[in-house]
Each structure stands twice: as C-alpha cells, then as structure tokens.
Amino acid sequence: MASRTAVILGASGSVGQALLAEVVRSGGFARILVMTRRPLDLQMSAQVEERLVPSMEPEKLFQAVVDALRELAGEVIGFSVLGVGAGTAKLSLEAHRAVDVELNAAFARGLKASGKVQHLALMSAAGADINARTTGSGAAGMSRYSRVKGEAEAAVTRDGPAAVSIFRPAMIIGSRHRPWLLSVVLPFFSAVTPAKFRSIRTTEIADAMVAAALHPPPQSAIYHYPQMMALRRKTSR
Numbered sequence: 001m002a003s004r005t006a007v008i009l010g011a012s013g014s015v016g017q018a019l020l021a022e023v024v025r026s027g028g029f030a031r032i033l034v035m036t037r038r039p040l041d042l043q044m045s046a047q048v049e050e051r052l053v054p055s056m057e058p059e060k061l062f063q064a065v066v067d068a069l070r071e072l073a074g075e076v077i078g079f080s081v082l083g084v085g086a087g088t089a090k091l092s093l094e095a096h097r098a099v100d101v102e103l104n105a106a107f108a109r110g111l112k113a114s115g116k117v118q119h120l121a122l123m124s125a126a127g128a129d130i131n132a133r134t135t136g137s138g139a140a141g142m143s144r145y146s147r148v149k150g151e152a153e154a155a156v157t158r159d160g161p162a163a164v165s166i167f168r169p170a171m172i173i174g175s176r177h178r179p180w181l182l183s184v185v186l187p188f189f190s191a192v193t194p195a196k197f198r199s200i201r202t203t204e205i206a207d208a209m210v211a212a213a214l215h216p217p218p219q220s221a222i223y224h225y226p227q228m229m230a231l232r233r234k235t236s237r
Helices: 014-026 058-070 085-090 093-114 143-159 180-192 202-214 225-236
Strands: 005-009 031-036 048-052 076-080 117-123 163-167 221-223
Touching: 005 014, 005 058, 005 093, 014 031, 014 202, 031 058, 058 093, 076 093, 076 202, 093 117, 093 143, 117 143, 117 202, 143 163, 163 202, 202 225, 221 225
Parallel strands: 005 031, 005 076, 031 048, 076 117, 117 163, 163 221
Antiparallel strands: none
16 A cells, blocks of 8 residues: 555545545555545545646546656556536537547556556446447447446547556446435336446445556456446455
C-alpha cells in the first residue's frame, strides 16, 4: 500500500461515490486523487485529494492528469466511472460523445502519457457495441447508447494504459437515477435474467473494480455480472 495511488474520474455520480468509498475502505491506497470539475467537499479521509479541472475539456483534463501524476512515485492505478447517466435521451449524439468518449479518452491518454500507469479500470455498460446504429433514441439500452459506450471502450483501450479492465453493468441498483421501487423489484427477477444482464448494486461494481485494481490482470479484459461477482469472491477469501 505504501506507494500505491488511485486516480479517479467521475467520483460525483452514484457509482463514483461508491467507488471512492470502497477505494478508501480497502486500505490498499496511500493516496487517492479525484479529478473533478467542482469541489465535492469530501471529508471521508485524509488520503483523498481533489484536483480541480474547472473547464472539463479533453485537452485540459489530459494536462491536469499529467500534472497531477508528475509528482507521484510508486504504482498508480486509474479508475473512470464517468458517464452522462440518465440524461442521455435528451442529448445529441455528439453531446453524448463529448463526455463518454472524449473525456474518458483524454483521461486515458493522460494516464498513459504520465508513464506511471499500467492499468485502468473503466465502467462502461452491458451491450456496448462500437458497431451499433447511431440513429434513434440515446436512452440507456438503445442502440445509440450502446454505440457511444462501444466507442468509449475502443478509444480508452487504444489510447490508454497497457491494460484496461472494462466493467459492463446492466441495470444498476442504488443509482440516484433509478426509481426506488424498481430497485426493490429487480432482484426478484435475477433467476430468469441472463447472467450478464442481471441487475447489480453500485457497491458491487465498486468492489469488483477495486478488486481488479489491487490484483491487476496481465492484459485488457471485459467483465460482465458473472465476472464481477467472481472478482469479489476471489478477494474476499
């Protein structure tokens, strides 16, 4: 732990908050840097340091990441759970890409350019497909949404660190964008839902991402629900 640092993008969202809490709870990181557009008033641990990027644009984020990592020694691991969330249906294709693809790609480039990061854990979505159609609604689960997530995965894998662990949750329980009643009902359908599309809690995603970070895979890999649960079981032994 003494020289391991976590760098997190997207900590303000529901999964991001769960991820940050799990990174702190794991005890596996001496320092935790949070790249954020505005102060988050984090008071959970002295390990957590905010690095502000007031104008969250690709090149500025890239440079902010490089600058933040310049002073660090030891192992550095990147985490990104950045994404538009429930608002994708209201966005144009290009506006959605500007966040999910361009900012994630800039973050990945900054990690790689620092020369100090070999592994990035990225949250995407079940059904991500770079070949999906770009027409129609951009709502979660629709083809345009899947296309943007597929493009984000491809950009980060191409431009980022040597190994990228891609996490593809389906319906997320515990998200502030998910109706409370739906979060209660979904688990009852797990037995008849294909394994990779089963609902998953924000805390379970966070747990799996941290597990992968503390035991980095030798190469890039994709994790759906079964693989995420296996990661959690492996580290709990």
